[in-house]
Amino acid sequence: MSDVSVSRSCALIGPFGVGKTTLAEALLSLAGAPPRRAKGGRGVGMQVLGATYLGENWTLLDCPGSIEFFHETEAALAVADFAVLVSDPDPARALATAPHFRALAEAGIPFLVFINRIDGFTGRLRDTLAALQAQSTRPMVLREVPIRAGERITGYVDVASERAWHYRPGEPSELITMPSEIAPRKHEARTSLLETLADHDDVFLEKLLEDVVPSSAEVFEQLRRDQAAGIIAEVLFGAAEHRQGIRRLWKALRHDAPSPAETARRHGIEPEGEALAQIFKTIHAGHAGKLSLARLFRGEIRDGMTLSGMRLGGIQRAIGDEMQKVTEAGPGALVALGRLESALTGAVLSADGATALPWPMPPPPVHALAIATEDRKDDVKLSSALQKIAEEDPTLTVEHNLETGETVLHGQGEIHLNAVLDRLAKAYNLRLATHRPQVAFKETIRREARRHARFKRQTGGHGQFADVTLEIAPRGRGEGFLFIDKIVGGAIPRQFIPAVAEAAEATLQKGIFGYPVVDTAVTLVDGGFHTVDSSDMAFKTATRMAIQEALPEADPVLLEPIDHLAIALPNDFTSSAQRILSSRRGRILGYAEKPGWPGWDEVEALLPQAELHGLIIELRSQTQGLGTYRRHFDHLAEAPAGLAEKFAASSGRRENK
Ligand SMILES: Nc1nc2c(ncn2[C@@H]2O[C@H](COP(=O)(O)OP(=O)(O)O)[C@@H](O)[C@H]2O)c(=O)[nH]1
Ligand SMILES: [Mg+2]
Known part of the structure; x- marks a missing residue:
């Protein structure tokens, strides 16, 4: 045809x-x-x-x-x-x-x-x-x-x-x-x-x-x-x-x-000229391989032709609801192009390969779900399936959270993520467990504590010896970790000091609640050594002992991440958004008309990440499905006492990754 x-x-x-x-x-x-x-x-x-x-x-x-x-x-x-x-x-x-x-x-x-x-x-x-x-x-x-x-x-x-x-x-x-x-x-x-x-x-x-x-x-x-x-x-x-x-x-x-020529002009494209197309959807269709749906803004395309350095092999057009092979297509056509392996949605296909056209930004994600394979052998398959699905669907992002060790899907809501899971199950035969994503809590200390630790072992020939006195002290929020060396007069030889600094930082990766301890200064105040038995290993062990003993005395506290949210919704519902936020420990910063969105408000708020899960579902149910939000991490804040206890109780089971 x-x-x-x-x-x-x-x-x-x-x-x-x-x-x-x-x-x-x-x-x-x-x-x-x-x-x-x-x-x-x-x-x-x-x-x-x-x-x-x-x-x-x-x-x-x-x-x-x-x-x-x-x-x-x-x-x-x-x-x-x-x-x-x-x-x-x-x-x-x-x-x-x-x-x-x-x-x-x-x-x-x-x-x-x-x-x-x-x-x-x-x-x-x-x-x-x-x-x-x-x-x-x-x-x-x-x-x-x-x-x-x-x-x-x-x-x-x-x-x-x-x-x-x-x-x-x-x-x-x-x-x-x-x-x-x-x-x-x-x-x-x-x-x-x-x-x-x-x-x-x-x-x-x-x-x-x-x-x-x-x-x-x-x-x-x-x-x-x-x-x-x-x-x-x-x-x-x-x-x-x-x-x-x-x-x-x-x-x-x-x-x-x-007409297609009028549409081309609307996009700033001169309607006469060589073929120019834009990909508007990408599909991974099992056996058929990758399909790129494209609109031809001008010109004609033919089987075997090269556009943007890629050979067109297999052009299809919709006849009714079926895609059928054609050998060529003219201006205005919407076609499916086979196996353009390196072409992404939004890309422009042209003779010189140098033209670009604007493409709408995907909306920000508003719902997250952690997933894990039931059989670890499927992990590789999962990551390749997710890569394909994310290429088809720019509204899905896949995060490998280094702090929690989880794979987290971020998308547009429950229906969207369920559709992704359904796809993973049916098209890729993957059995997955899902759960609410963990919150990347941190902890810190609120006062100074000093500890002395001596590690000494006499085993047969070579022994081990190290002695340190360390002080841990709080720093300002966001200031991070600092190691201060106050050794004078060679109480510890210089070559062992980096081992102490390293072990101090490593030990603070897991505090008494099981989370990384942040914004803390460690000062090496004093110490002792043995000419034969001291080693980096021995100093690391002594450092770990001193810090682990000092932490409980330093008034530790759980820190929770707080996000900044900008919620957009029709202004009839502004008060219900305020109610929802308050019930989730949110703090409203203010609200105003959303510029360019007549009849809509934007509510700005701070909300603990621990309260974010399910927010979009509640928000939509209160706003005829229209409310939405953008968020970004804002700061870490001391968690309320109840929350600290809840997470302290489970910290024993939490593995350090
Ligand atoms: N009474 C009535 N029902 C309609 C009409 N058009 C569609 N529907 C019904 O409305 C429902 C939703 O239709 P559908 O086409 O799937 O809606 P979509 O979500 O907009 O694609 C279906 O049950 C249709 O049969 C109509 O003109 N009159
Ligand atoms: Mg429909």
Whole structure:
């Protein structure tokens, strides 16, 4: 199969459960694509679907709705020509679209809004529109006015063409004469549409002011121009489940979505020239090996061609929900490229290999889980599997914590990390135990203590001897370890002093609670030696004895790491965030409006790391799933007495790594 014709792509985005996947199926089925085979069971990422509608090639990117996979939406918006934001008609649920509208604005991509599930909706679409408009700065215009029988929506008037349609189950809508009772509502919607168009075009405005009625062709043309340029967003409605409003949506895509050349220009790419593509997703597909999904911003690609120093072997395109081999592809195509071993998501493929394009940063991790193989023989397999999964999924980070000795997965939430574990189990056959990550506690001392220790052993021939007097003293937070040598007059020969310093530091790696002792000075005050029996080993042993005896007398205390958190959430929920933080020993530093996020606050707080686990779950449950945070380590603080006792009790079992 060969296909170098132009094609366009559209991302279907929106909150979980609004009907994106159903809508993708409805669009595909109207375009006569083969029915989907693997319903549901295709993993959690975006689905790439191919369709040909009225002779034009389209790729639809059905994005996951869960906030935990939101980066897939950002990736789709970075490469698609156009987006459809799918929303529920209930105005109370409009808040859930806030992250999606923000991502659309950040990507600068033209989009329209499809209000789905109108079959069960009896409210006013104007209220839905107002609630959605509150989430976005892009002016939205109602393109359709509902026709109702009683409370139910049975059809619509297209405000641009001024024609009325009646829904028919399982069949295309029927063109009907305009119901007379709809005239005032239609007039109102049309006026508002024309006014919005006039806001962005002086010629159009002049006509309106002079009471010249613009022709349908003029309205369509202006609408297309503003819509394709991303100046306005049309609002359509329908019911994907009942195939209502799908043809109208296809037509809007066909007429109003920008061309690949317009998309290239939007990205600052000259549309004429050699092939230029960007990888938007990486998949390790078992036997098929690595697949790089890429968008062709301009030019054509062919099997066997070299881009960025890599040979293209095996180009595939989505036909329905199947990937099929093609020998070439043209501008705007979304293709899967086989075995580009060194190419990462976000990379640009070009003839010179020197072009770069911006790529959205993955969101910071908000949930962590420690994992361990049940069979240690699987450790190597685990690390290679994790490397592949992390390459596919930039929102996952794998940490090998040197202090706790744990392998910790950091991701976007429970659903996300469960999906990773599921993948490890099913695709890599790994049996894993999981637990809450340990906190990297430290300890320190609060007063000075001095100890003398003598190590003496007489065994047959050569004996061992060392004598030290050491003082341990607290230092300021963050000042670290310091060794001070106060030996005078050769009480200990110089050559043994480094051994004392080394042993002092090593012994402090495990204090009385079992954690590293930090911010401590050790002073070697005095000592003694034996000309034959003294050795580095003997001095190390004596040093260890002295420090271990001095520590309990130096008023030791457990230190816990405290993080700085910046929590972003709709300001209706600011007080619940404050409650959550207080219940977790958090200290609120302040809150303010989040710049550039209308209606959102940012709460800054200090929170002990020991209280972090599960925070995102609680936060989301209190904020309609929208709250999120960034964190970074801030400082170590003395842990409250209860915590010290709890961890002191278990310190005996803690191995020093
Ligand atoms: N009543 C009604 N239900 C719908 C409609 N579209 C989708 N659904 C149902 O809503 C649920 C979620 O749909 P889905 O397409 O998986 O949502 P997604 O999470 O946005 O992909 C499914 O049970 C669909 O059958 C619609 O137009 N009307
Ligand atoms: Mg879906």
